[in-house]
Amino acid sequence: MHILVLGAAGMVGRKLTEKLLRDGRLGKHDITRMTLQDVVAPAKPATSIPIDIVTSDFADPGTAAPLVAGKPDVIFHLAAIVSGEAEAEFDKGYRINLDGTRYLIDAIRAIGGGYKPRLVFTSSIAVFGAPFPDKIGDEFFHTPLTSYGTQKSICELLIADYTRKGLLDGISIRLPTICVRPGTPNKAASGFFSNIIREPLAGHEAILPVSEDVRHWHASPRSAVGFLIHAGTMDLQAMGARRNLSMPGMSVTVGEQIAALDRVAGKGVVARIVRKTDPVITGIVSGWPRDFATDRALKLGFTTAEKTFDDIIRIHIEDELGGKFVA
Amino acid sequence: MHILVLGAAGMVGRKLTEKLLRDGRLGKHDITRMTLQDVVAPAKPATSIPIDIVTSDFADPGTAAPLVAGKPDVIFHLAAIVSGEAEAEFDKGYRINLDGTRYLIDAIRAIGGGYKPRLVFTSSIAVFGAPFPDKIGDEFFHTPLTSYGTQKSICELLIADYTRKGLLDGISIRLPTICVRPGTPNKAASGFFSNIIREPLAGHEAILPVSEDVRHWHASPRSAVGFLIHAGTMDLQAMGARRNLSMPGMSVTVGEQIAALDRVAGKGVVARIVRKTDPVITGIVSGWPRDFATDRALKLGFTTAEKTFDDIIRIHIEDELGGKFVA
Numbered sequence: 001m002h003i004l005v006l007g008a009a010g011m012v013g014r015k016l017t018e019k020l021l022r023d024g025r026l027g028k029h030d031i032t033r034m035t036l037q038d039v040v041a042p043a044k045p046a047t048s049i050p051i052d053i054v055t056s057d058f059a060d061p062g063t064a065a066p067l068v069a070g071k072p073d074v075i076f077h078l079a080a081i082v083s084g085e086a087e088a089e090f091d092k093g094y095r096i097n098l099d100g101t102r103y104l105i106d107a108i109r110a111i112g113g114g115y116k117p118r119l120v121f122t123s124s125i126a127v128f129g130a131p132f133p134d135k136i137g138d139e140f141f142h143t144p145l146t147s148y149g150t151q152k153s154i155c156e157l158l159i160a161d162y163t164r165k166g167l168l169d170g171i172s173i174r175l176p177t178i179c180v181r182p183g184t185p186n187k188a189a190s191g192f193f194s195n196i197i198r199e200p201l202a203g204h205e206a207i208l209p210v211s212e213d214v215r216h217w218h219a220s221p222r223s224a225v226g227f228l229i230h231a232g233t234m235d236l237q238a239m240g241a242r243r244n245l246s247m248p249g250m251s252v253t254v255g256e257q258i259a260a261l262d263r264v265a266g267k268g269v270v271a272r273i274v275r276k277t278d279p280v281i282t283g284i285v286s287g288w289p290r291d292f293a294t295d296r297a298l299k300l301g302f303t304t305a306e307k308t309f310d311d312i313i314r315i316h317i318e319d320e321l322g323g324k325f326v327a
Numbered sequence: 328m329h330i331l332v333l334g335a336a337g338m339v340g341r342k343l344t345e346k347l348l349r350d351g352r353l354g355k356h357d358i359t360r361m362t363l364q365d366v367v368a369p370a371k372p373a374t375s376i377p378i379d380i381v382t383s384d385f386a387d388p389g390t391a392a393p394l395v396a397g398k399p400d401v402i403f404h405l406a407a408i409v410s411g412e413a414e415a416e417f418d419k420g421y422r423i424n425l426d427g428t429r430y431l432i433d434a435i436r437a438i439g440g441g442y443k444p445r446l447v448f449t450s451s452i453a454v455f456g457a458p459f460p461d462k463i464g465d466e467f468f469h470t471p472l473t474s475y476g477t478q479k480s481i482c483e484l485l486i487a488d489y490t491r492k493g494l495l496d497g498i499s500i501r502l503p504t505i506c507v508r509p510g511t512p513n514k515a516a517s518g519f520f521s522n523i524i525r526e527p528l529a530g531h532e533a534i535l536p537v538s539e540d541v542r543h544w545h546a547s548p549r550s551a552v553g554f555l556i557h558a559g560t561m562d563l564q565a566m567g568a569r570r571n572l573s574m575p576g577m578s579v580t581v582g583e584q585i586a587a588l589d590r591v592a593g594k595g596v597v598a599r600i601v602r603k604t605d606p607v608i609t610g611i612v613s614g615w616p617r618d619f620a621t622d623r624a625l626k627l628g629f630t631t632a633e634k635t636f637d638d639i640i641r642i643h644i645e646d647e648l649g650g651k652f653v654a
Contacts, residue, residue: 090492129568141468142484143569150488154481157469161477165417241456242470 001029003232004067006058006104007078009038011181012122012224016076019225021047026074027233037067038079059095064107071111074118074232077104083126084188086148097151105158109167119159119170120231125217125246125289127153127174135293138246145287156244163243171231171239173302176249176292179218180316189284193218196254197261197313200272203326209278212255215290219249220315222305230302238300248302251291252309260309264317268327328356330559331394333385333431334405336365338508339449339551343403346552348374353401354560364394365406386422391434398438401445401559404431410453410475411515417474424478432485436494446486446497447558452544452573452616454480454501462620465573472614483571490570498558498566500629503576503619506545507643516611520545523581524588524640527599530653536605539582542617546576547642549632557629565627575629578618579636587636591644595654 003026007013017036025031036042037054044053052070056063058079068075079100080086086093101121108117126149127142144150152174159170181194185206192209193216199206219227227247236243252260262270294302306312317325330353334340344363352358363369364381371380379397383390385406395402406427407413413420428448435444453476454469471477479501486497508521512533519536520543526533546554554574563570579587589597621629633639644652 139468141466143571144484144488145491145568147488147492150484153484157471157477157480157484161471161474164472165474241472244470 001026001031001074002033002035002070002072003031004035004037004072004075005078006037006067006075007080008036008042009040010078011183012175012178012221012228013038013042013076013078015221015225016078016228017042017045019229021045021049024049026229029073033070035067035070035072058100059092061103063100064103065110068104068107068111068117071115072117075104075120076228076232077101077119077121080122080148082188083124083146083148086151087146090147093147093151097148098154101155102158105162105168109162116166116169118232118236119168120228121155121159121170121172122228123152123156123172123174123244124149125174125176125292127156128289130287132289135291136246136289137293138296160241160243164241169236170243171236172244173227173231174244174246175224175227176217176219176247178221178224179312180220180320182221182316182320189281190288192281193254193257196273197257197316200261200269201265201313201317201321201325203272205272205274207274207276208254209276209281210254210285211277211282212258213253214285215251215253216285217249217251217289217292218309218312219247219304220306220312222315222319223247223249226305227302234301245297245300245302246292246294248294248297248304249292250304250306250309250312257309260313264310264313265325266327269325328353328358328401329360329362329397329399330358331362331364331399331402332405333364333394333402334407335363335369336367337405338510339502339505339548339555340365340369340403340405342548342552343405343555344369344372346556348372348376351376353556356400360397362394362397362399385427386419388430390427391430392437395431395434395438395444398442399444402431402447403555403559404428404446404448407449407475409515410451410473413475413478414473420474420478424475425481428482429485432489432495436489443493443496445559445563446495447555448482448486448497448499449555450479450483450499450501450571451476452501452503452619454483455616457614459616462618463573463616464620465623487568487570491568496563497570498563499571500554500558501571501573502551502554503544503546503574505548505551506639507547507647509548509643509647516608517615519608520581520584523600524584524643527588527596528592528640528644528648528652530599532599532601534601534603535581536603536608537581537612538604538609539585540580541609541612542578542580543612544576544578544616544619545636545639546574546631547633547639549642549646550574550576553632554629561628572624572627572629573619573621575621575624575631576619577631577633577636577639584636587640591637591640592652593654596652
């Protein structure tokens with residue numbers, strides 16, 4: 001089985017690649033070849049499986065055709081610019097997050113001859129916009145309040161239509177906010193949800209810019225990889241024509257996050273959280289989803305790797321910190 | 328006020344143009360100029376108001392810029408190929424129904440300097456796909472089962488995002504099936520809903536290809552024009568960021584349509600309906616919306632011209648048949 005990962009240098013792309021190479025298989029099929037694409041060169045993993053590294057701009061009309069020329073059986077499409085960048089750079093957002101996807105599915109279609117790869121597209125809960133019900137159900141409508149959410153929603157529609165027409169075998173999964181996101185603090189408005197866990201565990205201070213009653217929807221990186229693999233292997237016939245799906249996750253308040261950190265790592269770690277209210281971030285976050293009822297995804301076999309937010313913290317300590325933190 | 332009508336040669340476009348020229352104004356503003364565009368030349372109406380006729384292909388990347396160069400204040404965007412054609416001609420559907428709209432909104436954006444026209448986009452109930460609740464509410468999700476519905480849904484998202492970014496002042500309204508559609512029978516799967524009224528009133532036989540318990544969602548051409556004019560004049564601030572809206576209509580069964588025809592025109596007319604079940608059409612129609620709860624549109628002041636299906640038939644007799652029919 002040949003697997004193509006688009007956006008392979010990103011956090012989820014790297015973790016997915018590692019997991020696939022560790023398993024050596026996807027579902028029942030041995031992996032015989034992988035192609036890893038991103039706009040910056042993805043690191044070449046040490047493996048006996050043949051790996052092609054492709055550095056290319058997903059917004060370039062010529063990028064897609066050579067990527068699918070080798071007829072990959074499964075395509076994980078994680079290529080995107082993030083919400084804040086898509087909002088600040090209107091044209092760039094549409095070029096990468098919308099046109100890029102269209103080039104991809106049209107390149108798949110152009111191959112013809114019955115070529116119909118599994119396409120797993122990472123969508124986002126940004127397809128939803130406030131005001132929300134207490135829990136966003138599987139049939140709630142899409143009213144994105146960002147260009148990013150608009151672009152994700154459009155790609156969901158395109159992939160569903162191309163699937164319906166028999167041109168590919170697509171599924172779009174909407175990931176929760178990934179927590180704890182490894183790496184260094186970034187400027188994303190959502191960054192603090194991870195910063196307030198990751199930085200104190202590493203011995204650093206972290207700023208909490210919102211009040212503790214802010215509620216949000218999370219899943220661990222390990223869950224995200226699990227969702228992608230399930231989406232890449234499951235029988236999609238069970239989904240019928242409705243190929244877009246909100247993934248399971250965990251709804252917690254910031255206060256509950258901090259209480260979990262206290263339980264897992266102790267008061268000394270929690271004391272590194274510095275409260276400094278930022279009205280801009282508070283405003284942005286107030287328009288974000290807080291909770292979901294993901295009955296359909298659960299019924300279709302999508303499960304999280306964690307049962308509590310304590311688990312999310314423990315997964316971070318295990319997967320990123322070698323089991324240790326700065327007490 | 329300068330008004331641009333895209334798709335002006337179509338049935339709704341013609342009726343809208345006639346109404347605007349008859350009124351000489353849109354809301355509080357005198358109409359000082361109209362531009363009528365379609366792929367076939369729209370008829371030049373007899374009027375003292377200056378009219379520009381433009382014949383152009385909406386899918387051509389160069390079409391949009393000259394149309395908006397004169398900075399029309401209100402744009403009624405009715406340009407589209409219909410559902411059946413978009414399904415049969417995949418590329419053509421995406422080019423006209425999606426790319427064409429993008430060219431338009433990008434051409435508006437390119438003008439800049441604060442130019443922010445009202446854009447009224449005719450969307451469709453085809454953005455919804457079965458299975459449905461008994462009544463489709465204002466927050467039901469979009470799961471189109473046709474490329475046409477996919478393209479309409481995408482345009483809704485684009486217009487909402489461009490509006491949110493302050494690049495235009497857009498609204499998308501989803502018209503019910505227009506009944507009674509004037510003209511000759513066409514091959515659209517929905518054609519029979521109008522054929523079984525229009526043809527018998529003209530003294531001709533009409534084939535009914537489905538059973539009488541088939542329920543569907545209708546509005547008269549007069550209502551459609553009224554919706555467009557309200558959308559072109561109302562204060563859109565009241566809609567917030569949610570600029571997409573299902574229009575009011577009437578849910579009736581085919582049996583109720585026929586009973587109304589009997590009341591309005593008599594048994595002799597009804598006798599011209601020939602029952603001849605078509606399993607293909609029956610299958611297509613089974614996936615269509617049957618009923619809506621359009622509370623939001625009603626609250627925002629959208630109203631139909633009819634209260635009963637009898638009214639829909641009477642409007643056809645008045646507006647299309649000069650008050651007479653073949654008894």
